[in-house]
Amino acid sequence: MTSHAATLGSTARRPEPGLGIYDKKVGMWVFLCSEVMFFAGLIGSYIILRFGASDTWPMPGEVLNVPITAVNTFVLICSSVTMVKAFASAEAGDLRAMRLYLLATAIIGASFVGVQLYEYRELIHHGFLPSSGLYGATFFTMTGFHGLHVSLGVICMSWVTVKAFRGGYTQEDHEGVEVIGLYWHFVDLVWIILFTIVYLI
Amino acid sequence: MSEREHAGDAPEAVAVAATGHARPRYMVIWGALAVLTAIEVGVAFLGLGRSTTILALLGLAIWKALLVAWYFMHLKYESNVLRIVAAAPLIPAAILILLVLLEY
Amino acid sequence: MATIVAEATGTPVLADEHEMPFIRKYVFSTDHKVIGIQFLFMSLFFLLVGGFLSVLVRYQLGWPGRAIPGGEALPEAMAPGGIMLPEFYNSLVTMHGTFMVFFAIMPLLVGVYANYLIPLQIGAHDMAFPKLNMASFWISVPAGILMMASFAVEGGAAGAGWTSYAPLSARPDLSGVSVGQQMWIVSLVVLGLGSLLGAVNYITTIINNRAPGMSWFRLPLVTWALFITAILILLAMPVLSAAMIMLLFDQTLGTNFFLPSQGGQPLLWQHLFWFFGHPEVYILILPAMGFVSEIISNGSRKPIFGYHSMVFAIIAIAFLGFIVWGHHMFQSGMNPALGMSFMIATLVIAVPSAIKVFNWMGTLWEGNIQFHTPMLFAVGFVMLFVIGGLSGVYMASTPVDIFIHDTYFIVAHIHYVLFGGSLFAIFGAIYYWFPKMFGRMINDTAGKIHFFATFILFNLTFFPMHGLGMKGMMRRIYDPAQYEHLSDIQDTNTMMSIAAIALFGTGLYFLVLFFWSLFKGKKAPANPWNATTLEWQTPSPPKHGNWKEVPVVYHGPYEYSHPDMDRDWLAQNERPDIVSPAHPGRTGAAPDSTEDGAE
Numbered sequence: 011m012t013s014h015a016a017t018l019g020s021t022a023r024r025p026e027p028g029l030g031i032y033d034k035k036v037g038m039w040v041f042l043c044s045e046v047m048f049f050a051g052l053i054g055s056y057i058i059l060r061f062g063a064s065d066t067w068p069m070p071g072e073v074l075n076v077p078i079t080a081v082n083t084f085v086l087i088c089s090s091v092t093m094v095k096a097f098a099s100a101e102a103g104d105l106r107a108m109r110l111y112l113l114a115t116a117i118i119g120a121s122f123v124g125v126q127l128y129e130y131r132e133l134i135h136h137g138f139l140p141s142s143g144l145y146g147a148t149f150f151t152m153t154g155f156h157g158l159h160v161s162l163g164v165i166c167m168s169w170v171t172v173k174a175f176r177g178g179y180t181q182e183d184h185e186g187v188e189v190i191g192l193y194w195h196f197v198d199l200v201w202i203i204l205f206t207i208v209y210l211i
Numbered sequence: 212m213s214e215r216e217h218a219g220d221a222p223e224a225v226a227v228a229a230t231g232h233a234r235p236r237y238m239v240i241w242g243a244l245a246v247l248t249a250i251e252v253g254v255a256f257l258g259l260g261r262s263t264t265i266l267a268l269l270g271l272a273i274w275k276a277l278l279v280a281w282y283f284m285h286l287k288y289e290s291n292v293l294r295i296v297a298a299a300p301l302i303p304a305a306i307l308i309l310l311v312l313l314e315y
Numbered sequence: 316m317a318t319i320v321a322e323a324t325g326t327p328v329l330a331d332e333h334e335m336p337f338i339r340k341y342v343f344s345t346d347h348k349v350i351g352i353q354f355l356f357m358s359l360f361f362l363l364v365g366g367f368l369s370v371l372v373r374y375q376l377g378w379p380g381r382a383i384p385g386g387e388a389l390p391e392a393m394a395p396g397g398i399m400l401p402e403f404y405n406s407l408v409t410m411h412g413t414f415m416v417f418f419a420i421m422p423l424l425v426g427v428y429a430n431y432l433i434p435l436q437i438g439a440h441d442m443a444f445p446k447l448n449m450a451s452f453w454i455s456v457p458a459g460i461l462m463m464a465s466f467a468v469e470g471g472a473a474g475a476g477w478t479s480y481a482p483l484s485a486r487p488d489l490s491g492v493s494v495g496q497q498m499w500i501v502s503l504v505v506l507g508l509g510s511l512l513g514a515v516n517y518i519t520t521i522i523n524n525r526a527p528g529m530s531w532f533r534l535p536l537v538t539w540a541l542f543i544t545a546i547l548i549l550l551a552m553p554v555l556s557a558a559m560i561m562l563l564f565d566q567t568l569g570t571n572f573f574l575p576s577q578g579g580q581p582l583l584w585q586h587l588f589w590f591f592g593h594p595e596v597y598i599l600i601l602p603a604m605g606f607v608s609e610i611i612s613n614g615s616r617k618p619i620f621g622y623h624s625m626v627f628a629i630i631a632i633a634f635l636g637f638i639v640w641g642h643h644m645f646q647s648g649m650n651p652a653l654g655m656s657f658m659i660a661t662l663v664i665a666v667p668s669a670i671k672v673f674n675w676m677g678t679l680w681e682g683n684i685q686f687h688t689p690m691l692f693a694v695g696f697v698m699l700f701v702i703g704g705l706s707g708v709y710m711a712s713t714p715v716d717i718f719i720h721d722t723y724f725i726v727a728h729i730h731y732v733l734f735g736g737s738l739f740a741i742f743g744a745i746y747y748w749f750p751k752m753f754g755r756m757i758n759d760t761a762g763k764i765h766f767f768a769t770f771i772l773f774n775l776t777f778f779p780m781h782g783l784g785m786k787g788m789m790r791r792i793y794d795p796a797q798y799e800h801l802s803d804i805q806d807t808n809t810m811m812s813i814a815a816i817a818l819f820g821t822g823l824y825f826l827v828l829f830f831w832s833l834f835k836g837k838k839a840p841a842n843p844w845n846a847t848t849l850e851w852q853t854p855s856p857p858k859h860g861n862w863k864e865v866p867v868v869y870h871g872p873y874e875y876s877h878p879d880m881d882r883d884w885l886a887q888n889e890r891p892d893i894v895s896p897a898h899p900g901r902t903g904a905a906p907d908s909t910e911d912g913a914e
Contacts, residue, residue, distance in 0.1 A: 206268050
């Protein structure tokens with residue numbers, strides 16, 4: 011056990027008999043498990059409600075603006091790439107690139123939220139509201155909660171970015187970057203599912 | 212740091228710790244995700260049969276989601292225990308959705 | 316070995332705790348022990364509130380239509396002239412259930428003991444995320460205040476039952492409650508977030524921060540139970556939050572998730588609620604089973620019988636708990652094939668539950684039994700849990716359930732498992748760990764009086780409910796006397812109400828005893844019960860940081876009456892060859908080879 015612990019270096023503060031992964035990362039994964047269940051509740055309800063009312067459900071593109079959202083999906087994917095690049099840069103010791111990538115992630119994430127708000131405004135302007143039948147209710151609830159998650163992510167990301175610019179992360183210790191990254195990718199992953207089932211199916 | 216040297220010796224080795232693994236080519240994954248998204252939008256409006264479209268779209272979405280989890284969230288490089296932790300909630304989630312669906 | 320200890324000491328021990336300001340030490344503390352004690356005071360308060368609400372409920376049932384003594388002080392909308400209105404009765408029933416389940420029993424089991432015991436029992440300095448831990452308590456407090464405040468708003472507190480079935484809960488014009496119901500939802504969503512943060516913390520701590528030598532199968536059963544409970548919270552609570560939020564939108568944003576008039580599905584609420592609700596049942600009983608295992612092993616001076624089977628029974632119960640929620644909905648008109656599968660899965664749960672009961676009896680068998688107060692409560696738990704478990708088997712089978720569904724039979728069942736089960740175990744746990752938490756003992760004779768009074772009055776209150784249910788008395792009925800077939804049960808109801816009020820009196824007696832012991836109790840030694848788990852190997856109460864040096868664990872948690880030992884217990888961090896050198900039975904044994912002390 012001791013030799014194993016030695017190879018883990020600074021990440022293994024408590025080698026015995028844990029996972030050999032630092033607490034924050036385990037905690038984030040455990041938290042993401044509960045997030046999976048939260049979205050499973052929302053998505054499951056959506057599927058069931060839709061099954062019950064499939065004849066009145068609008069076809070893709072009838073109400074929602076698919077091209078804009080497709081671009082927005084691409085934007086969110088880009089932010090995931092910059093995020094993972096930030097982590098890779100931190101690992102490689104290129105702290106300047108890490109900071110810039112983090113900043114880019116926060117900005118791209120914020121613009122995703124901005125586009126979503128624009129989309130909401132347009133929809134509401136055209137009279138499509140949460141009270142517009144099950145379609146409106148499920149649409150606004152699911153995308154709204156995803157948007158809330160992205161917004162929280164942007165806030166945390168800004169905090170991490172500020173910390174990075176102040177020299178809070180090093181090549182040896184960048185736990186915060188990895189942990190926020192996990193959350194960020196998860197939110198991206200949820201959007202990939204939501205985009206497909208809400209906009210395209 | 213020792214784990215970095217270790218990774219340097221064997222770039223393909225799956226390390227237990229998160230750090231020090233051989234990094235995938237993120238830009239390739241990025242391209243794949245972008246292309247898959249474009250294909251999705253195409254499939255949705257191609258006018259294939261309804262069930263074909265749904266199955267194709269779900270397949271594409273799951274593929275994309277797996278790409279994100281596997282490469283961006285580094286599950287490829289994690290220990291099996293963490294993979295189990297990551298996959299565990301899918302079981303109750305599937306139970307919830309499938310059993311409730313049985314009713315309708 | 317020394318290097319491991321050094322590496323494991325990641326968190327520095329805060330020896331200078333006396334210099335911390337009061338507010339950091341007792342209010343916004345990050346010490347898991349202080350947070351556990353904060354949860355204890357909070358949940359005892361809500362236990363009192365919930366108990367008081369039940370006294371009001373029983374008053375109405377015992378003496379229907381009679382003015383409550385002092386009830387004139389209540390507003391017209393609740394009880395004009397002191398006579399309670401049916402709407403107010405609905406609120407009382409709802410809030411009694413809500414307070415007891417979410418604000419009393421659940422935080423008592425998880426908030427208090429998961430916080431207090433996990434780091435001590437696994438030999439950690441603190442939780443993995445102490446600040447998150449503090450946040451989880453301070454998120455729960457406003458949730459409780461909000462729930463309390465809902466009594467004061469227009470329309471009163473939520474009145475749709477603690478299960479809040481839609482559409483009754485979704486349309487204010489049906490239940491007559493709008494703001495109260497919304498506050499109920501917001502409060503529980505907030506509380507759910509707090510529990511979730513707690514669960515993340517417990518799971519991470521147990522996975523990652525165990526002391527050297529503390530392998531999975533050397534964990535005390537309390538920690539095992541709390542670990543599995545945390546997983547249940549983690550996976551079930553978010554589904555409730557999602558459902559609650561949809562319900563809130565139905566109320567406020569004009570959506571119609573659960574309103575059939577516009578295509579919504581009322582049954583969807585029931586599915587989502589019980590997908591959470593049934594794991595919740597096990598959230599409320601598994602830690603209690605853990606306490607009882609601990610106390611019974613200690614009180615019998617024997618290793619727990621079948622340690623491994625206990626662990627696997629906990630895991631099996633938890634897993635099965637996710638596929639049985641439909642048994643709450645046999646009467647909802649669900650697909651009969653689905654009902655059948657839910658029924659079979661539910662009956663299967665009786666197997667691991669019975670394994671646990673037989674293991675407790677196996678532990679007691681030929682033990683050197685010490686009937687101290689915690690032990691009495693633990694044995695009381697086993698007796699009452701068996702009754703509650705058996706009545707559960709009745710209701711699990713669809714044909715029987717159709718007859719007794721939503722009658723007082725279910726009320727009897729839930730109280731046998733939640734009061735006779737969880738709360739008895741909690742009382743046992745409070746008596747058992749009080750010396751560790753506060754450094755003082757609770758007088759044993761006074762505790763025994765509490766036990767016998769509670770035990771007798773509990774059965775007088777709740778046992779007759781089985782019969783009333785069979786006779787057809789409905790679950791949330793305001794005045795049973797309005798039905799002809801229930802006209803002859805009034806005497807029974809009155810007797811039960813007298814017993815219930817006396818039972819509330821025993822609760823007050825306990826509170827007095829608790830606070831008296833807090834200040835005047837006899838000073839407690841570090842290990843008053845001669846127990847083996849790690850928390851007893853520190854001073855009472857332990858210092859911030861728990862250990863100067865992380866203990867090294869050599870064997871399982873229940874080494875009582877070890878044959879090679881002079882005394883009848885061996886702590887987890889002690890080696891027999893060092894403690895009893897005169898008995899060389901295990902001299903030189905490597906730490907790992909003594910693992911299976913449980914058998």
